[in-house]
Amino acid sequence: MLTQQVFTVTEVNRHVRQLLENDQILRDIWVRGEISNFKHHTSGHMYFTLKDDGSALRCVMFRRQNSRLLFQPENGMKVLARGYVSLYERDGLYQLYVQELRADGLGDLHLAFEQLKKKLEAEGLFDSARKRAIPVLPSKIGIVTSTTGAALRDIISVITRRFPNVELIIAPALVQGEEAPAEIAAAIELLNRHGEAEVIIVGRGGGSLEELWAFNTEPVARAIYASRIPVISAVGHQTDFTIADFVADCRAPTPSAAAEMVVPVKEEIRRNLNASFERLRQALQRKLEWGRNRLENLQGRPVMQRPETLLNEARQAVDLWEKELHRQMELRLGERVQVLQRLAGQLNSLSPLAVLERGYAFCREVDSGKIINNSDQVEVGGLVEVTLRRGVLHCRVEEKKEDLHWQK
CATH class of the missing domain: 1.20.5 (Single alpha-helices involved in coiled-coils or other helix-helix interfaces)
Incomplete structure (x- = not known):
């Protein structure tokens, strides 16, 4: 009989699990490694392995945690994972339960930017052939931006100064924060449903990469791509480039530049029209003068x-x-x-008639009508027909002579 305590498999696994979860280091730990065997399950959970040159560690990241990821994990990607180590009792396997995942080296935002850019470019959202021309002088302009930001004030100031007759249709939206992408996309869709704007300016003032991030998101990119109205992207400062810039029909370096791009200066148009009218008047005057001189010369x-x-x-x-x-x-x-x-x-x-004129005649068989040119063709007593210059004779052959020789 065994005197020592005997444990079930479940009891052993549960004990190991408690040891792991109570460990001060393993209950909140950062692990650096390379992702392999990555699988995004239909349940939303992510399963993968972190490995280095010497070992491998099974990992799981549940849907609630991975929904906040800015980038898509991929095999071969080097990452930093934070979480706790525990045991999956049923299989007796210990694994890292990932609470946070960061790209190792590039940074999460930069990696997410490059991933989305590559994806949308492959789908053709950046294709220059689909980009539309901006209307020369739109009568109504849609604006998607924050109502409290400097960008809206700049756009209104520039447009009213350059061409005060233009009507502005403002679709307010948050331009940073978690709710911003959905609001920007909804504002673009709203202007399309409204249908009166001839061009849309989407933008905000400058800021950090995190502050501009709403314009690097897929919902905003797809809303710009789906817009039936040409879109000008005007995000940040001149050196800032966003996914929205690549998808839009035109990129402006700043919101003010977008306003200048979309409307000309009214006074300049008036001066150009006056100059064109004067050139036309002079051309017509020269044409009339030339016609008058031409008429005088003809007269x-x-x-x-x-x-x-x-x-x-x-x-x-x-x-x-x-x-x-x-x-x-x-x-x-x-x-x-x-x-x-x-x-x-x-x-x-x-003609045979000319021969008959000279006193000749020709002879034919009565029955067959064949021309007779040899005495062997008829018999004595036979009937023949003799055609003269005038008239025809029906004759009976009384005698035949052979080998008649004509002499001079």
Whole structure:
């Protein structure tokens, strides 16, 4: 019999778990390592392994904790993980329960920026071919920004100074903080539903990367991409670049620059119109002067003073052309008649009728109509038909003579 206490597997695992969770170091610890075997489960929980050159540590990050991540963990990524070490009793496996995860080296925000930029660029959201032109002189301008920020005051000041007739449609939104991305996206969608703005300025004044972060988020980027109205991104200072800048139809370095970009100076337009009108007036004046001189030159020509002279000359020319046409027709007709007569003579010389004219005749069988040119073709007593120059004879053969030789 064993005198020592015997534990069940569950009791052992529970005891080890309590030891781990009560350890002052392991209850709140930072671990540096490289992610491998990463899996984002449909439940929302993340499971992965942290490893270095010598060991590996199983990790889990539940949905509530990973929902606050700014970047997407990936295999091969070097990270810093904070959490506590405990034991999963059912399998007897100890693991790190991650409460916080940071990129090791680049920083969370920079890493999240690069990841989202790469993703959206691959989807074509930055494609320059889809970017639309900004209207030259919009009558209504939509503005998405905070109503309490300096950006709105700057935009209103610049636009009213340059072109006071333009109507401004303001869609207020928070421009920093956790609620800012959703509000900015909703404001852009609202202006599109409203449908009267011809261009939208989305922006805010300068700030740190954290303060500008709302404009580096996916909801804002997709709202700009989906907008039917051209969008100008005007975030921060001249050196600040955001995801919104890459997606927008146009980027302005500052909100004030966006206002200058979207409307011209009214007085400049008036001066340009006056200058264009004057150039047009002078051009028309030169054209009229040239036409007047041209008309005077034409009026001074003899033909314009006595137009009947030109008409009489034309009539004479027509008469001459008519006579020449008749002469040429008669000449061509005479030549054709001579050719026809020559051909007719040649044809007549070859005609059998011409032979008959000279006293000859030709003989044919009565029944078959075949020409007889040899006495062997008929028999004595046979009937033949003899064609003369005038008339036909029906004859009976009384006698045949063979080998008749013609002599001179």
